[in-house]
Amino acid sequence: ASAEEVRAFMERHQAGEDEDPQLTGSIVRHFVNSTTGPRAKNRHPVMVGCCAWAAKASAAGLIDAATAYQVLHEAFVHVLSLGGNARPENPGEFNDMWDWGVGQVTDDSVNELLTKRAARMLAMEKRRNAGAPEEELFGGQLDNDAHVIDGSTPPLHKGTDESPAGVAKDPIPLQAPYPDPYDTACFGHLGTVAEAVSDNTETPTDMALMALLGCASTSLGGRVTTWVRPGHIEYAPHYGITMAPPGKRKGAAQKWGRRPLEAWAKARVERDRIPVMQDASRRRVAESYLKTVETKAGKTGAPGDLAEVDDALRRVADLGDPISDCVLFTENATPEALGDLMYEQGQRMAVISAESTFLSIIGGRYTKGQPNIDLVLKAFNQEAEEGVRIGRKMPPLTDPNLTLCVAVQDDAISHLGKASVMMDERGLWGRVHWCVPRDLAGIRQYDVPDIPQDLTDDYDRRITTLLDKVYDRDDTYEMRLSQGAVNAYRVFYSQTDTKLYDPVDRVPFYGWHDKVAGLVVRLATLVTLYEHAMDDELPTEVPEHIFRAVASQLPVMMAHARKAASMMSLNEEDPREPARKVLQWISTRAQSRLLRVRDVLRALSSTRFPRLEPLMDALSVLEDNGWISFAMTAEGAMDQRTFWVHPAATPHLTDEAAREALVSAPVDEEE
DSSP, X not given: OOHHHHHHHHHHXXXXXXXXXXXXXXXXXXHHHHHSSTTOOOHHHHHHHHHHHHHHHHHTTSSOHHHHXXXXXXXXXXXXXXXXXXXXXXXXXXXXXXXXXXXXXXXXXXXXXXXXXXXXXXXXXXXXXXXXXXXXXXXXXXXXXXXXXXXXXXXXXXXXXXXXXXXXXXXXXXXXXXXXXXOGGGGHHHHHXXXXXXXXHTOOHHHHHHHHHHHHHHHHXXXXXXXXXXXXXXXXXXXXXXXXXXXXXXHHHHHHHTHHHHHHHHHHHHHTHHHHHHHHHHHHHHHHHHHHHHHHHHHHOOHHHHHHHHHHHHHHHHTOSOOOOOOXXXXXXXXXXXXXXXXXXXXXXXXXXXXXXXXHIIXXXXXXXXXXXXXXXXXXTXXXXXXXXXXXXXXXXXXXXXXXXXXXXXXXXXXXXXXXXXXXXXXXXXXXXXXXXXXXXXXXXXXXXXXXXXXXXXHHHHHHHHIIIIITOSSOEEEEEOHHHXXXXXXXXHHHHHHHTOTTTOOOSTTHXXXXXXXXXXXXXXXXXXXXXXXXXXXXXXOHXXXXXXXXXXXXXXXXXXXXXXXXXXXXXXXXXXXHHHHHHHHHXXXXXXXXXXXXXXXXXXXXXXXXXXXXXXXXXXXXXXXXXXXXXXXXXXXXXXXXXXXXXXXXXXXXXXXXXXXXXXXXXXX
C-alpha cells in the first residue's frame, strides 16, 4: 500500500462498537513469544504476519489502527535489542512491514477473519461449558503461524491483557477510589472562604477547608466544651490531616488561613514585651540570690543561713508561673518541647504544618522507631499528662489541649512503617478527621481570581474575635446541643451506628467509628462559634441546622478515612498489599512500559522482595487486576519473563517518553 493509502487507512479505521480490548495485546504477545526463547523464529516474517493480522482486525473494527501500529512498533524495537543478535532498527524497516500488511486488507479477508473468529469463540464457549481448565481455553496445541494466517486468536495467557497503548479497559484499582470532596456549603461562611481560597491558590476545596478548620480551632485555644448527653462531653481540639502528593501547594491555604493568628500573636508579643522582660529579670535575680544563700548555708549550716534559704525559696515561689511570649502554633516539635510550649501557653498549642516532620518525630525519629504519642493522645480529651515532665521543673499538664492541622505527602505516613501501625493500634489515627483531596492537575489556569477583600476582612475579624473572646479566657466556655440538635443527634447516632460497623463501609482505623460522632459534634461547635463570632454574645447552644449540615458529611468523612487507610497500607495481611508496593514502584520509577521481572526484583530486593517467589505472587495479583500482562511464555528462567504495563500505572511517562525509554533502555544479556 502507498503512503497515502496507509495514512487514509489509519485515519479511517478506529475501534468501533465491536472493539476487542484484548486483541492488540494478543497480537503483540504472539510476536514476542514467537521471536524469543529457545525456539525463536525469524523476527521479520513473524512481524509481517502480525501486521497483516492487525490491519485486518482494524478494518473489522476490532482494534484501533494507530494503536496497533504503535504497540507493534514498540515490540519490534524491543525484540531487536534482545540476545546476541541485537541490532538497531533499520530506517523504515517497520513501516515497510506495516504498509505491506495494510495492502493485504480486502473485504474477503476481513470477512474470513470475522467468520473464523466467531467459530473459534463458539468453540471456546463449548469447551468452557464442558469444564475445560481456563488455561486450556486459548490456543491448545495449534500452530501459531496458522493463527496469523487465518486471522484467529493466538494462544493467550491466563489473566487480563493490557497493552502499553491503552487499548484495554481500565484496570481494577488496588486502593479505594478517591472520595468526593467535602461540601463546603455545610460549613457556612467558613466554607465560602474555603471556596475563594481554593480558587486563588488552585488547591482542592477540601484541602483549603481543612486548613481553615485548623486555624479556627486554634483560635479557640481548647477553651470550649460541648455537653452532648449525660456522661458525654466533647472538647474543642480538632485533629485534621490532609494527604496529597508533593507539589500540590499544601502550604498555600495554611499560609493564608493563619495570617490573623500570626497578626494577633505578634500584637500580643508587643503588648507584653516589658512584662516578659521584667518577669525574666526578677526570676534571674531571685534564682541567683537563692543559689548564693544555698552555697553559704551549705558551708556553715547555721540556723540564720538556713532561714535565708527559706526566704529565698519563698521569693521564687511568689513569682508564680513564668510570663512567656505568645505562641499560638508551631510547625514541629518533640513531644517534650511541645509539653513545654503547652505549659507556657496555658496548656494549649497547635501544630500547623504542610510537612510531615511532626508526625515523623512522634512516630519515633528520635526514639528508635518507638512512637512517642502519649501527650498527643491525651491532649485530644484534656487528660492529664505527667510522663513528659520527668526531670523538669514545671508541674504536670492537667488539661492539655492540642490542635493538629497537618498536610503531608500521601506516602509520608506509610513510610513510618511499623510505627504507623503502632500509632493506629493505640488509637491516634482513629482520632483524626481525614482529607484525601483529588488532584487538580490538568485544570489549573495561569490567571486566578483574587480573594474578595470583604471576605478576607470578615474572616480575619471572626478569627481575631474568637481569640479575644475565647482563647484569652481563664475558664472553659461551656456549650451544649440545642434540643433540636439533641433530637437530630439521637437519630444520627442510631442510624449511623449500624453503617459504621458494616464490614463493607467500615473504616479500618482502630476506634475511628467510635469517635466519629464526637468529631461531628466538635465540627458543629466550631462552625457555630465561627458563624456567630461577631454577635454581641457568643451562643451557648449548637443549633439543629448546623448540626444536621455537618452530620450530612459523614459518608464523605468515611470515604476520606477509608482512602487514607488504603494509602497508608496498614493491613499487612491483605494479599494486595505486596502488589501495591510493586505498582507504586512502577508508577514512580519505571522508565518503560515493557519491563522484565529480573529488573523489578533487583530494584525491590533490598526493601520488600528478597526472593523471586513473593514478587511473582504480587505480579500475579497485578495481572489478575489488569495492571500488567506478561508478554513472554514461561520457557526458561522465571526472572527472564517480560510484561507490559498499563498506561494508567505510568502517569509519569508520556507516550513519547515511553517509546524513547523503550528504545534506549539497556537490556542485560541472558546469563
